[in-house]
Structures are given as C-alpha cells and as structure tokens.
Amino acid sequence: MKTKTFVTAAMAGLLAGSAAWAELVVPDLSYRTGPYAANGTPFSDGYQDYLNLLNARDGGIGGEMIRINECETAYNTEKGVECYEATKGDSPLIYEPLSTGITYQLIPKVSADGIPMHTLGYGRTSAAAGETFPWIFNYPATYWDAASVAINYLLSENNDDLSGKKIALIYHNSAYGKEPIRTLEALASKHGFTLSQLPVDPPGQEQKSQWLQIRRERPDYVIMWGWGVQNQVAIQEAANVGFPMDHFIGNWWAGAEPDVMPAGMAADGYKALNMNRVQDYPVLKEIQAQVIDAGNGAGDGSNVGQVLYIRGMYNAMLTAEAIAKAQELAGTSQITAAQMRAGMEALEITNARMAELGMEGIGPEFKVSCQNHSGSGEGLVQQWNAAEKKWVPLTDFITPDKSVIDPLIAEDAAAYAAENNITPGCL
Amino acid sequence: MSADILYTFEVVINGLMSGVLYALVALGFVLIFKASGIFNYAQGVMALFAALTLVGIMEGQVPFAHVINATFGTDIHTFGWTVPALLGIALTLVVMIVFAWMVHTFVFRHLVGQEPIILFMATIGLAYFLEGVGDLMWGSDIKTLDVGIPQGGSLWVENISAHLGGDDFYGFFIDKLDITASIVAAILVAGLIVFAQYTKQGRAMRAVADDHQAALSVGISLNFIWVLVWSLAGMVALVAGVMWGAKSGVQFSLSLIALKALPVLMLGGFTSIPGAIVGGLIIGVGEKLFEYTVGPMVGGATENWFAYVLALIFLVFRPQGLFGERIIERV
Incomplete structure (x- = not known):
C-alpha cells in the first residue's frame, strides 16, 4: 500500500513538474507603487486579466497554460533592469517593460540573451528597423508615428495648412519625452510651422514657468509628451491660464482617465492620441465574468474599461496572438524565446481577427515583417467629455507621414548599427 | 511700461507664490528639527498620507478595503456617506495626532540619545512604511x-492690470489657489508664532528646542512635547498636502514635494520658521527668474537644479542658513 502511494505521488509530481516546464512564461514588469502607480496599475490589470481569461476560458494558448511572472519596477530604470535579471532565468518568452528608460537599458541585454522585447507605442523608435534590431518590436506604432499623427490631425483641422502656426511641445524631460522632437522638427520644416520646446523636469509637480511662457507666447496648439503627474498638473495649469482645451493634444501616454479626472470640468475638451479605441468590447464582459467575478482579477475590477486597462488588454492580446503564431510556425505548443521572436515577426492583425477576439476595431490592422517591426503606425484622436467622464473618439485611425519618419528611422538605425558593429539583416 | 518688464514682474509675483508653497512643506521639517534635532525625511510622505486620509474620509472610503476584500472575500469599498470638507479636515487632524503619538511611542522614544544619523535613518524607514500603509489603506489610484x-487665474487681477502694457501684454496672471495658499500660510505662521510665544505648551516647546536637559530638569515632559511637535508637523503636512493635492490630484508623487523643500531649508536654516518662509520666497523667485531669463538659452527645465545651486551659493557665505542658529565651536 505504501509503495502504491509512493508511486502515485511520484507520478503526480512528475506530471506537475512537466506541466510547470511546459508553461508559457510571460513576465509583467509592472508598477503598482511609486509616483506612477496610478498609470501602471490599470495597464497591468488589463494585461494580466486578458491572459488569465485565456487560461480560464481556453486553457491557455495552444493547450499550454500561461504563467505571469510579475515584477515591480516602480517605473524606475534600475529596478526594471533588476527585474529583468531576476526573471530571465525563468525561460521567459518576451519582455514588455512599459518604460522607455528601461527599454533603452534592456535593448543590448535582450539582444545578447536572445529574448524578444515588445514596446507597445513606446521605447526606441528606430527599433522599427527590424534588420538592425531583430529582437526589439514596437508595433503597432512608435513615438514618431504619434508625432506625425498629431500633426496630420492638426493639418486636417486647418485645411492642410499649418504654415505660420505656432505649436508648443511640452514634454517630460527624459528619454521618453525627448523622443518626438526630431520628428516634430522635421515636420515643422516641411509644413512651415514654428515649434517651441518646453521641457518639464520629472515628475512634473511644478510647471508654473512653462505655462506662464505659453500664456505669453500664445501658441496655436500645445502638444504634450507627458506621463504621470506631469499630465494632471499640465491640464490643470492649461485651464488656469485659460488655454483652450481643444487646442491641447496629449500623446497616447497623456490621454487616460487619471490624467483628466483631477482637473474636473476644467479638463473638458482636452484631446489626446490613442493607439487603441476605447469602447465597450464584448471581451470585457468575458473578463468580468470569468476572471474578476471568479476572484482571479489582477485588481478589484474598478479599472475595467478605462483607457490604460484596455491598452494593457490590447498589449496582452498582441502577445497572445504572437505566441499562437509562434506555436503555429514552430509546429509545437512548447515554444522557446527564439521561436517567439519568429512569431512576432510574422504577426498579422486583421479586423476579422480582432472581431473574432471580441475587440472589433480596438486597433489598426497591421503586419509585422523583418524590415518593419513597428506596424502601421496609425493612431486616432479622442476627446475628454468631462460631464460624462468618458473619452470620445473624434477620428478613425490616422496614417502617419512615413515619407518623413522612414528616413529618420533609417538614419538612426544606421548610426546604432555603426556604433555597435551590427550588420543589419534578417535572422 | 514695456511688456517685457511687466512679464518679468509677473514671473517675480508667481515665484513668490510658488515660494509660499515650498515654504509650507519646509515648515514641517523645521518644526521637528528645531524641537528634536531630527531631520524628518518622511515629511513629504506625511503630506501625502494626510491628503490621502482627507480624501478617504471625505469620500467615505473604507480604509484597508483591498486587504479586507482579499482576506474575507467581501466587496466593500465605501461606507455610503460623504463627509463635509471642514469635518474631514478635523478628522484628518485627529488621525495625524494619533500618527504622531504612534511615531513617538513606537519609534523615537526608543531611540533617545542615538546619533542624528540613526534618527535620520529611522525617518527614512518611516517614510517607506507610511507610503506602504497609505497605499494599503486608501489605494494607489x-x-x-x-x-x-x-x-485658475484671477480675472480681476488680469483685467485691472491689462492696461499697464501694450497690446502684447495680457495682464498679470495670479492663480487663485496660490493666493489662497499665501493667506493660509500667513495664518499658519502667525498661529504657530502665537502658540510658541504666548501659550504654556508653546513656551515648553521652545524650552525643549533650546536645551532638552534644562527643559527636563524643570519638569517639562519631553514625551508630550515631541508628540505635540510631530502633531504640529502633521498639521502642516496636511495643509501642504491639501494645497499641492488640489493642483495635481492626490497621488503618490505628492511625496516628492519634499525635494522642493530641501533647498529652502538649506537657505533659510533648519531651525527658523521665518527662515523657512523667507527661504521659500527666495528660492521661488530665484528659480522662476532664472528659468525665465536664462532657461531658454540652456534648453529650459532649470528650476529643479537651480534651486539647489542658489542654496549652495548662500551656504558658502552662511553655512547655518540665513536664519539658522550660528555655529560656534571652541576648542
């Protein structure tokens, strides 16, 4: 009897061990504490809830369960690198650090370790050049796409003529905030508008000088590249100095509920870009029923449906689709990081597939390739309705000006390749 | 008058107003340092905690709701009532007094006689602990x-000053929140001075600040005075938290406002209430004027580092700060 019990236990242990080995490990470098917690929490909730939905509803992806390995970065670059070092031994398939600062530090590391990294609408823009950055992906769009989308929107608002207009860029004085400057300068010379630059030292609690300058110079439009408290203070200060909210456009990291709620009705009319349309998707009901109500939600469910929650969910969907593609290409459900990279490079997102997943129209259609790791680059413009406390999409997805962006990407990627002795090419 | 001169004047006025907000944070540091020699690293987090508590009380939020729900499988978030602002402020003050008592009883009473660096490190631990408790208690949203x-800008000020310049001058911008903060700061400082000068407990507080041993020898309870001082610092933290929180919403970056107080303390001295005010005003005006005049030439975003440069320049000539106690050491 004792022998039978022992054999049964050993078999169970063996099965459990092999099941653990076969898991799809997806690290979540999140930030639920610190100055940026209000932004990091809903994103991580959406990310994890979608992956947990796949586990609960479909038994994972391709029959393999997903294991989320969460690590707190507090949006701190050093902690982000520590998280990478702490989790990379766990056979992760992908890294998605949700921080441009962490991204820059991890680019050489993941490239050397052979683990793909996806930076959804953030990170190093020139990583779009897949032949130079084979392990880095930034689909569906980059910061430079965002800058161009904003200018294309303003062109459409001004009969395709921005000559003589004054546009101010107020930005987070960091690697992230400085990303769009190059593109905006190129677009300024192409379209004849004047660009003034107003850096705000992070975190951005104090912006009086910048907004007094805006009040003095009276630009026609203000574009914001902010994150965290910088956004809330900027929107409040814009209202204080009487800057028209409908001429104030944030990028897609400056256009979520936490950014506008503190200013109350004063934020009404504020505009922002978005890479993921916000609406009541059928998949949200499934998440509510099968994840949150079942007690397996990453949060308490209060963020469901918010901009950053939906973006986190969208990010997780793209990751899950890439895993499925990788499994298909590899002919096995137990994929490696290298096979995951191949899946990401062959990823194609269509309207039909998004509808099938219960999130029709959430993002643009795009196809990743060896040469193009950034997707279509499209984004839409949304506007805050303070009375109803909701974002209203104003446009469909707008195509960026690739004739300006592509040469800049090629130039930056070539410089990176030269600095790092990289011979560009497909893996 | 030319628009440039008027705009420079506007920058000075707004610098003064910003300086008042910095001084509000610095005051809390001064109170505790003066009475106990502790440099309270947790002052910024106290402002955050006080503001979180105020909002939580006003909105009828259940403290530790996340923990309760996760432990017992419940789904409670609010009590279903709201509390008026004044009552909320009063209740928050009670919480800050309880906090002061706990800090003294469980931390600093056991560290009496330790080196200042030990006390400073204890406040670092306190800061992280309090931030974590604030998160668990009220959530991170x-x-x-x-x-x-x-x-918002005062239209009255804008309208009456608009005619001072030409077409390219739009009148002075002064934020009504800053005006309110200045009035509140003036009342707060006047209240603290009256308390310290004319009340029995205030005189005892000053006696402890002057010489702990002498105060003890005449029967003053150090325990009571330190709880009193931490309570006053909690009150100042609440005022700072309300003023800064009204601008940006109450969120965890609020604790970083302490960084704005450090150059103020270096300049004004760690032991002087008027020093905190004057230091705040000088830092506020100095950094805003520098950003306005030199900032555009060096790429902007000069305020954070220039405040420290300004403080360091003052330190070279007056190490104890403008109003600090003179350091005299004899062999």
Whole structure:
C-alpha cells in the first residue's frame, strides 16, 4: 500500500513538474507603487486579466497554460533592469517593460540573451528597423508615428495648412519625452510651422514657468509628451491660464482617465492620441465574468474599461496572438524565446481577427515583417467629455507621414548599427 | 511700461507664490528639527498620507478595503456617506495626532540619545512604511481633492492690470489657489508664532528646542512635547498636502514635494520658521527668474537644479542658513 502511494505521488509530481516546464512564461514588469502607480496599475490589470481569461476560458494558448511572472519596477530604470535579471532565468518568452528608460537599458541585454522585447507605442523608435534590431518590436506604432499623427490631425483641422502656426511641445524631460522632437522638427520644416520646446523636469509637480511662457507666447496648439503627474498638473495649469482645451493634444501616454479626472470640468475638451479605441468590447464582459467575478482579477475590477486597462488588454492580446503564431510556425505548443521572436515577426492583425477576439476595431490592422517591426503606425484622436467622464473618439485611425519618419528611422538605425558593429539583416 | 518688464514682474509675483508653497512643506521639517534635532525625511510622505486620509474620509472610503476584500472575500469599498470638507479636515487632524503619538511611542522614544544619523535613518524607514500603509489603506489610484479652494487665474487681477502694457501684454496672471495658499500660510505662521510665544505648551516647546536637559530638569515632559511637535508637523503636512493635492490630484508623487523643500531649508536654516518662509520666497523667485531669463538659452527645465545651486551659493557665505542658529565651536 505504501509503495502504491509512493508511486502515485511520484507520478503526480512528475506530471506537475512537466506541466510547470511546459508553461508559457510571460513576465509583467509592472508598477503598482511609486509616483506612477496610478498609470501602471490599470495597464497591468488589463494585461494580466486578458491572459488569465485565456487560461480560464481556453486553457491557455495552444493547450499550454500561461504563467505571469510579475515584477515591480516602480517605473524606475534600475529596478526594471533588476527585474529583468531576476526573471530571465525563468525561460521567459518576451519582455514588455512599459518604460522607455528601461527599454533603452534592456535593448543590448535582450539582444545578447536572445529574448524578444515588445514596446507597445513606446521605447526606441528606430527599433522599427527590424534588420538592425531583430529582437526589439514596437508595433503597432512608435513615438514618431504619434508625432506625425498629431500633426496630420492638426493639418486636417486647418485645411492642410499649418504654415505660420505656432505649436508648443511640452514634454517630460527624459528619454521618453525627448523622443518626438526630431520628428516634430522635421515636420515643422516641411509644413512651415514654428515649434517651441518646453521641457518639464520629472515628475512634473511644478510647471508654473512653462505655462506662464505659453500664456505669453500664445501658441496655436500645445502638444504634450507627458506621463504621470506631469499630465494632471499640465491640464490643470492649461485651464488656469485659460488655454483652450481643444487646442491641447496629449500623446497616447497623456490621454487616460487619471490624467483628466483631477482637473474636473476644467479638463473638458482636452484631446489626446490613442493607439487603441476605447469602447465597450464584448471581451470585457468575458473578463468580468470569468476572471474578476471568479476572484482571479489582477485588481478589484474598478479599472475595467478605462483607457490604460484596455491598452494593457490590447498589449496582452498582441502577445497572445504572437505566441499562437509562434506555436503555429514552430509546429509545437512548447515554444522557446527564439521561436517567439519568429512569431512576432510574422504577426498579422486583421479586423476579422480582432472581431473574432471580441475587440472589433480596438486597433489598426497591421503586419509585422523583418524590415518593419513597428506596424502601421496609425493612431486616432479622442476627446475628454468631462460631464460624462468618458473619452470620445473624434477620428478613425490616422496614417502617419512615413515619407518623413522612414528616413529618420533609417538614419538612426544606421548610426546604432555603426556604433555597435551590427550588420543589419534578417535572422 | 514695456511688456517685457511687466512679464518679468509677473514671473517675480508667481515665484513668490510658488515660494509660499515650498515654504509650507519646509515648515514641517523645521518644526521637528528645531524641537528634536531630527531631520524628518518622511515629511513629504506625511503630506501625502494626510491628503490621502482627507480624501478617504471625505469620500467615505473604507480604509484597508483591498486587504479586507482579499482576506474575507467581501466587496466593500465605501461606507455610503460623504463627509463635509471642514469635518474631514478635523478628522484628518485627529488621525495625524494619533500618527504622531504612534511615531513617538513606537519609534523615537526608543531611540533617545542615538546619533542624528540613526534618527535620520529611522525617518527614512518611516517614510517607506507610511507610503506602504497609505497605499494599503486608501489605494494607489489618483484621487480628486475638492475642499472648495478656488483655482485658475484671477480675472480681476488680469483685467485691472491689462492696461499697464501694450497690446502684447495680457495682464498679470495670479492663480487663485496660490493666493489662497499665501493667506493660509500667513495664518499658519502667525498661529504657530502665537502658540510658541504666548501659550504654556508653546513656551515648553521652545524650552525643549533650546536645551532638552534644562527643559527636563524643570519638569517639562519631553514625551508630550515631541508628540505635540510631530502633531504640529502633521498639521502642516496636511495643509501642504491639501494645497499641492488640489493642483495635481492626490497621488503618490505628492511625496516628492519634499525635494522642493530641501533647498529652502538649506537657505533659510533648519531651525527658523521665518527662515523657512523667507527661504521659500527666495528660492521661488530665484528659480522662476532664472528659468525665465536664462532657461531658454540652456534648453529650459532649470528650476529643479537651480534651486539647489542658489542654496549652495548662500551656504558658502552662511553655512547655518540665513536664519539658522550660528555655529560656534571652541576648542
């Protein structure tokens, strides 16, 4: 009897061990504490809830369960690198650090370790050049796409003529905030508008000088590249100095509920870009029923449906689709990081597939390739309705000006390749 | 008068107003340092905690709701009532007094006689602990703080000053929140001075600040005075938290406002209430004027580092700060 019990236990242990080995490990470098917690929490909730939905509803992806390995970065670059070092031994398939600062530090590391990294609408823009950055992906769009989308929107608002207009860029004085400057300068010379630059030292609690300058110079439009408290203070200060909210456009990291709620009705009319349309998707009901109500939600469910929650969910969907593609290409459900990279490079997102997943129209259609790791680059413009406390999409997805962006990407990627002795090419 | 001169004047006025907000944070540091020699690293987090508590009380939020729900499988978030601002402020003050008592009883009473660096490190631990407790108690989401303080540029000031310049001058911009903060700061400082000068407990507080041993020898309870001082610092933290929180919403970056107080303390001295005010005003005006005049030439975003440069320049000539106690050491 004792022998039978022992054999049964050993078999169970063996099965459990092999099941653990076969898991799809997806690290979540999140930030639920610190100055940026209000932004990091809903994103991580959406990310994890979608992956947990796949586990609960479909038994994972391709029959393999997903294991989320969460690590707190507090949006701190050093902690982000520590998280990478702490989790990379766990056979992760992908890294998605949700921080441009962490991204820059991890680019050489993941490239050397052979683990793909996806930076959804953030990170190093020139990583779009897949032949130079084979392990880095930034689909569906980059910061430079965002800058161009904003200018294309303003062109459409001004009969395709921005000559003589004054546009101010107020930005987070960091690697992230400085990303769009190059593109905006190129677009300024192409379209004849004047660009003034107003850096705000992070975190951005104090912006009086910048907004007094805006009040003095009276630009026609203000574009914001902010994150965290910088956004809330900027929107409040814009209202204080009487800057028209409908001429104030944030990028897609400056256009979520936490950014506008503190200013109350004063934020009404504020505009922002978005890479993921916000609406009541059928998949949200499934998440509510099968994840949150079942007690397996990453949060308490209060963020469901918010901009950053939906973006986190969208990010997780793209990751899950890439895993499925990788499994298909590899002919096995137990994929490696290298096979995951191949899946990401062959990823194609269509309207039909998004509808099938219960999130029709959430993002643009795009196809990743060896040469193009950034997707279509499209984004839409949304506007805050303070009375109803909701974002209203104003446009469909707008195509960026690739004739300006592509040469800049090629130039930056070539410089990176030269600095790092990289011979560009497909893996 | 030319628009440039008028705009420079506007920058000076707004610098003064910003300086008042910095001074509000610095005051809390001064109170504790003066009475106990502790440099309270947790002062910024105390401002955050006080503001979080105020919003939580006003909105009828259940403290530790996340922990309760996770432990017992419940789904409770609010009590279902709201509390008026004034009552909320009063209740928050009670919480800060309880906090002061706990800090003294469980931490600093056991560290009496330790080196200043040990006490400083204890406040670092306190800061992280309090931030974590604030997160568990009230959640990490951004909260809107509305205690009825008006915000936005004063149209009255703008209109009466608009005619001073030409077409390219739009009148002076002064934020109503900054005006309110200045009035509140003036009342707060006047209240603290009256308390320290004319009340029995205030005189005892000053005696402890002057010489702990002498105060003890005449029967003053150090325990009581330190709880009193931490309570006053908690009150100042609440005022700072309300003013800063009204601008940006109450969120965890609020604790970083302490960084704005450090150059103020270096300049004004760690032991002087008037020093905190004057230091705040000098830093506020100095950094805003520098950003306005030199900032555009060096790429902007000069305020954070220039405040420290300004403080360091003052330190070279007056190491104890403008109003600090003179350091005299004899062999």
